[in-house]
Amino acid sequence: MTTATVRKASVRQLTDAQLRGARALVRVDFNVPLDDRGHVMDDTRMRAALPTIEYLLSHGARVVLLSHLGRPKGRPEPQYSLGPVAKHLRELLPQKVVFSDSVDFPTLVKASKALTDASPILLVENTRFFPGEEKNDDALAGEFAQLGDLFVNDAFGAAHRAHASTEGVAKHLRPAVAGFLMERELDYLGRALNDPPRPFIAILGGAKISGKIDVIEAMLPKVDGLLIGGAMASTFFRAMGLETGTSLVEPDRIAMAKQLLDRAGARLTLPHDVAVAPSLDAPSHVVKRDAIPKNEAVYDIGPATAASFARAINTAKTVLWNGPMGVFEKAPFDSGTLAVAEAMAKATDHRATTIVGGGDSAAAVMQAGLDEHMTHVSTGGGASLEYLEGKVLPGVAALDDAA
Ligand code: ADP
Ligand code: MG
Numbered sequence: 001m002t003t004a005t006v007r008k009a010s011v012r013q014l015t016d017a018q019l020r021g022a023r024a025l026v027r028v029d030f031n032v033p034l035d036d037r038g039h040v041m042d043d044t045r046m047r048a049a050l051p052t053i054e055y056l057l058s059h060g061a062r063v064v065l066l067s068h069l070g071r072p073k074g075r076p077e078p079q080y081s082l083g084p085v086a087k088h089l090r091e092l093l094p095q096k097v098v099f100s101d102s103v104d105f106p107t108l109v110k111a112s113k114a115l116t117d118a119s120p121i122l123l124v125e126n127t128r129f130f131p132g133e134e135k136n137d138d139a140l141a142g143e144f145a146q147l148g149d150l151f152v153n154d155a156f157g158a159a160h161r162a163h164a165s166t167e168g169v170a171k172h173l174r175p176a177v178a179g180f181l182m183e184r185e186l187d188y189l190g191r192a193l194n195d196p197p198r199p200f201i202a203i204l205g206g207a208k209i210s211g212k213i214d215v216i217e218a219m220l221p222k223v224d225g226l227l228i229g230g231a232m233a234s235t236f237f238r239a240m241g242l243e244t245g246t247s248l249v250e251p252d253r254i255a256m257a258k259q260l261l262d263r264a265g266a267r268l269t270l271p272h273d274v275a276v277a278p279s280l281d282a283p284s285h286v287v288k289r290d291a292i293p294k295n296e297a298v299y300d301i302g303p304a305t306a307a308s309f310a311r312a313i314n315t316a317k318t319v320l321w322n323g324p325m326g327v328f329e330k331a332p333f334d335s336g337t338l339a340v341a342e343a344m345a346k347a348t349d350h351r352a353t354t355i356v357g358g359g360d361s362a363a364a365v366m367q368a369g370l371d372e373h374m375t376h377v378s379t380g381g382g383a384s385l386e387y388l389e390g391k392v393l394p395g396v397a398a399l400d401d402a403a
Helices: 044-058 083-092 105-113 138-145 164-172 180-194 213-219 232-239 251-267 303-315 335-349 359-367 381-388
Strands: 023-027 062-066 097-100 121-124 150-153 176-178 200-204 225-228 273-277 285-288 297-301 318-322 353-357
Touching (some): 023 044, 023 164, 044 062, 044 083, 044 180, 083 097, 083 121, 097 105, 150 164, 180 381, 200 213, 213 251, 213 381, 225 232, 225 251, 232 297, 273 303, 297 303, 297 335, 318 335, 318 381, 353 359, 353 381, 359 381
Parallel strands (some): 023 062, 023 150, 200 225, 200 318, 318 353
Antiparallel strands (some): 273 285, 273 297
8 A cells, every 4th residue: 555545643633641741753844945144045844834833832742843954964064054944933933942953862852851831842953964864774763762752744845755853763752643734745645646526637847757757657547637848748749759959858768758648648738839949048939849940949838738728727626736837937938837827726716626746836836926826735846746656655654544
């Protein structure tokens, strides 16, 4: 069975007796972007973890927070300190937040046991400052487990990695349950995979087909329609024998694209028109997909395609979107991506379930100010992709099954 079909216990299932006065060790994903003065540039992931933290506090628990930040190599590296994150967390929560920059476990255990109702939160330094975190070292996992009386994993974005603070720790500390964010992610993505209100369509785009082949394969048998945009459409164009000019094509994936086309039949839709240009800075124009000039590249889906994708979205009951339709970072090549985002926002208003997964797609939706108009915007880029591929997420698998 995949994690998609196993329901996991959540913080909701913990009793007041289990929570009152207990130290809840909470793995969060505070891997946020910092500017060069150490300010948090985007605190979406931090705010997404607040409901779990607030719930635990309101039930009388103390909260010990674990997170990674960036890619330090198993020892303290000042530029990856969670210090700035602690500072920002103090602005988000009314409670006192203690930050410990120690990587010495006796010191940390003492700090966790010193938490009180008046000072109920401890943020531990970057989990990747501890040797063995990324190797899922069992001894380190055991040390992390000493910092709590129960374990809550709310770091969906890190759940696809079997690390000491995501997977190993749950072997040493029970109960081990999902936080609200984790629960939401599993609910929405899981329902789309297993029991979607139909019609169910998926829209896939982004840079590379290679990173998403497994998603296409996994989604094909489940969807009523699969709409493809982004650079990966060009690899499909090549598989159809079309000229693709200087577009981003992955030659070693053309054969696979051909196979997928044969298997998918009418369920797979590729763009009929595209926006092309000699370079990203040159003026662009729209052509039919069989008229892509030799010395130009595809940078976006065309307006007719955008309109037909919007119509498909409009008739669906479940829409799952991963990957921008074009180089959305650069106007006018954001048009197709915006059209999809707007159509999805409208579909949400008409009671469709709309789900956005993928770091860049989520960024595009935020940029358009439409994130509040989606049913669910996943906070986990890599994790949501692996989940959609049908893979077991180790950080999820390690949690207690729901009773
Ligand atoms: P996500 O993070 O949502 O999963 P990806 O990382 O797969 O998305 O892809 C996002 C990137 O794909 C963006 O940087 C975008 O510029 C690029 N992209 C989309 N369409 C094209 C295209 N036609 N040519 C080149 N790059 C593209
Ligand atoms: Mg990306």
